[in-house]
Structure formats: structure tokens, C-alpha cells
Amino acid sequence: MKKRNWIGENLKKVRIREGLSQEQLIAQLNLLGLDLDRTSLSRIENYNREVYDYELVYLSKALNINITDLYDEFNL
Known part of the structure; x- marks a missing residue:
């Protein structure tokens, strides 16, 4: 299975x-x-770069969402 950044599209x-x-x-x-x-x-959104855990915290704060929202395609 090819690894990819799961949150790219949701982000x-x-x-x-x-x-x-x-x-x-x-x-x-x-x-x-x-x-x-x-x-x-751009690389994160296009699955070409991994996301670090601390970046998830900042992204969720900047977007005013829960981190889990980036993983839940049905929550968008």
C-alpha cells in the first residue's frame, strides 16, 4: 500500500x-x-508532503476546527 497524507484533500x-x-x-x-x-x-494538500503532529495543531487552530475534522471526510 502506497503511503499518502490522509488529510490533504480534507484540508x-x-x-x-x-x-x-x-x-x-x-x-x-x-x-x-x-x-x-x-x-x-500545496504539497500537503496534494499528498506530496507528510504533516507533522504539531502542524496539525496549528492548522486546526488557524481553521478553527478540531484536528479530527481533517480525518473525517463525512464531517465536511
């Missing part, structure tokens, strides 16, 4: 649902203290 769906561009989400993450660039976010 993108939530970001778009919230009306945020990748640049806007990056700006919010940077304000919270996470140094992530647009290329890295």
Missing part, C-alpha cells in the same frame, strides 16, 4: 469552505507561530 476542502486562499492560510499560520510556506501547504 483543502476546509480551507476553501472557509474562503481562504493558500496565502491567507499561510499568513494565519505564521501569525500563530508556524513557519510554513505556500509550497509546503
